[in-house]
Amino acid sequence: MRTNTGQIVHLENYRPTDFVLERVDLTFELDPRETKVEARMIFHRREGVSPSAPLVLDGDELTMTGLLLDQVAVPGTLYEATDDTLTIRGLPEAAPFEITVTTAWSPETNTKLMGLYRTSDVYCTQCEAEGFRRITYFPDRPDVLAVYTVNIIADKASAPLLLSNGNYLGGADMGDGRHFASWFDPHPKPSYLFALVAGDLGVVEDAFTTASGRDVALNIYVEHGKEPRAAYAMDALKRSMKWDEEVFGREYDLDIFMIVAVSDFNMGAMENKGLNIFNDKYVLADPETATDADYANIEAIIAHEYFHNWTGNRITCRDWFQLCLKEGLTVYRDHEFSADMRSRAVKRIAEVRHLKSEQFPEDAGPLAHPVRPTQYREINNFYTTTVYEKGSEVTRMIATILGRDLFKKGMDLYFERHDGQAVTIEDFIACFEAASGRDLKQFSLWYHQAGTPLVTASGTYDAARQTYTLSLEQTVPPTPGQSSKAPMHIPLRFGLLLPDGSEARPSAVSGAEITGDVLHLTERKQTVTFSGIPSEPVPSFNRGFSAPVNLHLTQSAEHRALIARHETDLFARWQALNAMALDNLVKAAAEARTGQPIDCDDALVDALLAAAGDDRLEPAFRSQVLSLPSETDIGREIGSNNDPDAIYAGRQAILAAIATAGKDTFARLVNEMSLSGPFRPDADSAGRRALRNSGLSYLVYADGSPDKAADAFSSANNMTDLSQALTLLAHRFPDARETADALAVFKKRFADNALVIDKWFAIQATIPGASTLDRVRALMSDPLFNASNPNRVRSLVGTFAFANATGFNRIDGEGYRFLARQILDIDTRNPQLAARILTSMRSWRSLEKIRAGHARSALEEIARASNLSADVSDIVDRMLK
Numbered sequence: 058m059r060t061n062t063g064q065i066v067h068l069e070n071y072r073p074t075d076f077v078l079e080r081v082d083l084t085f086e087l088d089p090r091e092t093k094v095e096a097r098m099i100f101h102r103r104e105g106v107s108p109s110a111p112l113v114l115d116g117d118e119l120t121m122t123g124l125l126l127d128q129v130a131v132p133g134t135l136y137e138a139t140d141d142t143l144t145i146r147g148l149p150e151a152a153p154f155e156i157t158v159t160t161a162w163s164p165e166t167n168t169k170l171m172g173l174y175r176t177s178d179v180y181c182t183q184c185e186a187e188g189f190r191r192i193t194y195f196p197d198r199p200d201v202l203a204v205y206t207v208n209i210i211a212d213k214a215s216a217p218l219l220l221s222n223g224n225y226l227g228g229a230d231m232g233d234g235r236h237f238a239s240w241f242d243p244h245p246k247p248s249y250l251f252a253l254v255a256g257d258l259g260v261v262e263d264a265f266t267t268a269s270g271r272d273v274a275l276n277i278y279v280e281h282g283k284e285p286r287a288a289y290a291m292d293a294l295k296r297s298m299k300w301d302e303e304v305f306g307r308e309y310d311l312d313i314f315m316i317v318a319v320s321d322f323n324m325g326a327m328e329n330k331g332l333n334i335f336n337d338k339y340v341l342a343d344p345e346t347a348t349d350a351d352y353a354n355i356e357a358i359i360a361h362e363y364f365h366n367w368t369g370n371r372i373t374c375r376d377w378f379q380l381c382l383k384e385g386l387t388v389y390r391d392h393e394f395s396a397d398m399r400s401r402a403v404k405r406i407a408e409v410r411h412l413k414s415e416q417f418p419e420d421a422g423p424l425a426h427p428v429r430p431t432q433y434r435e436i437n438n439f440y441t442t443t444v445y446e447k448g449s450e451v452t453r454m455i456a457t458i459l460g461r462d463l464f465k466k467g468m469d470l471y472f473e474r475h476d477g478q479a480v481t482i483e484d485f486i487a488c489f490e491a492a493s494g495r496d497l498k499q500f501s502l503w504y505h506q507a508g509t510p511l512v513t514a515s516g517t518y519d520a521a522r523q524t525y526t527l528s529l530e531q532t533v534p535p536t537p538g539q540s541s542k543a544p545m546h547i548p549l550r551f552g553l554l555l556p557d558g559s560e561a562r563p564s565a566v567s568g569a570e571i572t573g574d575v576l577h578l579t580e581r582k583q584t585v586t587f588s589g590i591p592s593e594p595v596p597s598f599n600r601g602f603s604a605p606v607n608l609h610l611t612q613s614a615e616h617r618a619l620i621a622r623h624e625t626d627l628f629a630r631w632q633a634l635n636a637m638a639l640d641n642l643v644k645a646a647a648e649a650r651t652g653q654p655i656d657c658d659d660a661l662v663d664a665l666l667a668a669a670g671d672d673r674l675e676p677a678f679r680s681q682v683l684s685l686p687s688e689t690d691i692g693r694e695i696g697s698n699n700d701p702d703a704i705y706a707g708r709q710a711i712l713a714a715i716a717t718a719g720k721d722t723f724a725r726l727v728n729e730m731s732l733s734g735p736f737r738p739d740a741d742s743a744g745r746r747a748l749r750n751s752g753l754s755y756l757v758y759a760d761g762s763p764d765k766a767a768d769a770f771s772s773a774n775n776m777t778d779l780s781q782a783l784t785l786l787a788h789r790f791p792d793a794r795e796t797a798d799a800l801a802v803f804k805k806r807f808a809d810n811a812l813v814i815d816k817w818f819a820i821q822a823t824i825p826g827a828s829t830l831d832r833v834r835a836l837m838s839d840p841l842f843n844a845s846n847p848n849r850v851r852s853l854v855g856t857f858a859f860a861n862a863t864g865f866n867r868i869d870g871e872g873y874r875f876l877a878r879q880i881l882d883i884d885t886r887n888p889q890l891a892a893r894i895l896t897s898m899r900s901w902r903s904l905e906k907i908r909a910g911h912a913r914s915a916l917e918e919i920a921r922a923s924n925l926s927a928d929v930s931d932i933v934d935r936m937l938k
């Protein structure tokens with residue numbers, strides 16, 4: 058195996074290619090063991106480039122079997138092929154020329170799942186970011202846009218279906234048991250958007266008529282027999298197409314749009330032009346096997362990939378440093394889509410929870426990097442929550458600062474100006490500056506400075522003058538490679554609530570620009586004075602989480618409760634309750650650690666129960682209120698010297714206090730939220746199920762007996778309720794008979810459904826406590842465990858490391874040693890998967906010193922290993938730096 062230490066790539070070294078690629082003709086002769094590819098590429102030398110400059114193409118683990126220049130063999134003296142490049146000299150000075158490269162390699166042994174590989178007897182590709190170079194030698198970078206024709210030849214019996222990007226040109230039987238098909242994609246595209254699928258799959262067909270009246274065929278391909286489980290994905294696709302027309306004015310641009318679901322995939326899904334390829338987890342759903350969360354994810358990811366057709370494909374990235382140009386923007390678009398399809402406030406709460414539990418820790422640890430990084434060693438490691446989710450938040454802030462209409466004007470200009478181009482973040486920002494006339498220079502720091510800004514606020518009221526003065530201060534913590542930071546433009550939506558719950562209407566404001574309810578914080582320190590405030594107000598900050606910052610505002614439980622009761626922004630109500638809970642959980646962790654009695658604040662219990670029992674509020678919101686900050690959230694708030702066992706113990710005590718005090722409320726919720734009739738996956742029904750299950754989980758807690766959970770398990774008629782009941786049993790009563798029985802029943806019933814079995818593994822991997830490691834080890838020898846399927850590995854090993862704070866962070870360090878061995882093993886097959894799971898240790902420095910010491914040793918053990926992939930070695934080196 059090749060040891061790849063990876064060279065560091067710097068943004069400042071960007072320059073265009075010497076040669077312009079005009080068109081590409083690819084012919085694939087598919088075979089599991091030896092696939093042959095002929096790539097014909099027409100190039101011309103870019104103006105001004107030296108006539109002696111060679112053509113340098115990228116490659117990765119390729120065997121070249123032929124090389125022609127204008128159909129004549131290139132003599133050995135004029136080219137050099139290494140492991141990762143093909144350099145050709147003696148090329149025409151100005152005239153276009155054709156290079157034909159033929160390669161041969163084995164899809165079957167491609168376990169990295171990059172390039173062309175096999176999954177369940179189907180050929181499929183994954184080319185982003187740098188997978189196309191595993192197919193043929195090619196200028197494999199996003200700023201090389203070309204028009205592709207693809208011919209696919211394969212055995213007709215095993216691969217009746219032959220798909221690639223664009224529109225279908227035709228095909229025929231070849232008379233020798235093989236057949237072929239040709240595809241043409243008229244839209245110039247970079248190689249990372251190339252896709253090919255061949256095999257025997259079932260199809261679900263539908264159609265969509267665009268706003269301008271063009272008919273588009275919609276095909277979703279799945280394994281035979283799974284067609285009914287693609288219905289929801291198809292529905293989500295049609296809604297996405299319509300929404301993009303209505304909200305962003307974007308129409309689809311080919312005759313056909315295809316989605317293929319595969320069971321071995323490194324990521325969630327991929328936006329290849331006209332031929333999206335999905336992890337089947339984000340396509341397949343039915344009530345019996347998918348949870349409400351699965352349905353919501355499918356809707357979001359189908360939308361996300363579809364939206365890439367404009368934000369990513371029609372307008373793409375100049376280089377991989379610009380990844381957030383397509384990802385941050387497209388996540389923002391899919392968030393807005395889901396908000397329109399469901400409850401906006403509840404969607405926002407879920408987004409913020411996710412951002413805080415995934416992105417904030419990344420931004421606070423050794424892997425922190427700017428939304429638009431300036432250097433990387435392995436680009437695969439930059440498909441991060443910072444690029445995606447923080448990138449989306451940054452886009453959202455542009456919309457907040459500009460307001461809806463100017464944001465829309467800026468987007469329209471972006472589509473108009475850059476259609477067909479490969480561009481940069483600077484190009485993107487320039488569109489909003491041009492559309493609005495507003496200078497976004499300081500705002501752009503959000504793309505360049507890593508770290509979550511900390512905003513501290515305090516207020517004083519002057520009753521005589523009827524003024525309220527806010528002192529605001531921002532700091533951005535140091536991050537790797539960036540020790541000092543400039544102040545940012547932070548748009549904070551806010552309200553000043555008066556004691557009766559109404560909102561103060563200041564007669565004048567000085568010290569900050571205010572637009573609507575947005576306060577623009579731009580200085581390191583800013584003092585803002587509001588006049589005409591009749592009594593001391595309670596400030597409610599960061600409504601709708603308008604800026605991705607940590608906000609430190611010391612506020613009493615009573616003031617938080619006032620916000621929770623009266624804010625007009627529903628998100629802000631949840632935020633206040635969440636902050637109140639977090640204060641208490643941090644205190645409880647400290648008490649647990651020092652062996653003091655753990656005190657649960659009555660004000661917290663009252664406020665939570667009041668919101669949970671308030672029938673005027675939607676059930677999904679009330680369920681979010683009842684779901685306390687996670688152990689990760691508490692650890693992040695504490696910041697350093699963390700003891701996961703104490704955090705867990707403190708949290709359990711608070712849960713128990715709420716459960717006891719709220720028995721009647723919870724019993725009522727379980728009754729009232731029960732649904733009858735057939736399962737419906739819509740947001741309202743999902744909200745009722747969520748609230749019912751929250752109530753049930755507190756009731757089970759208060760009871761201290763598995764009976765109610767066991768009953769819920771036997772009576773469940775959908776996967777949401779079933780998996781919740783199983784989780785309750787396993788997490789609360791891991792050693793009970795009822796749990797063992799339920800696990801066995803579940804396994805037997807779903808043994809042939811991989812996605813459900815993933816849940817079975819994940820539920821067990823997250824059982825709290827030190828002994829879960831032994832269970833995880835045992836599960837690895839279960840016949841259903843499969844070390845080469847990414848979903849399965851993630852469900853057991855990944856879930857254990859990412860989501861089991863007490864089990865993984867065992868004080869004896871066994872969890873870390875276990876993970877180190879797993880990483881080294883996975884790395885031999887699939888480096889991307891290994892590197893991603895390893896990021897579960899990104900917060901190791903914030904642990905108390907015994908655990909941190911063990912974590913360091915485990916990381917060092919990985920770093921010392923020979924033959925590490927560039928992926929893993931990049932992550933481990935940054936984590937130890």
Ligand code: PHE
Pocket residue numbers: 183185186324325326327328361362384440
């Ligand atoms: N571009 C894909 C998406 O966000 C993610 C992806 C990256 C998939 C790299 C595969 C490989 O939608």
Ligand code: ZN
Pocket residue numbers: 361365383384387
């Ligand atoms: Zn994306």
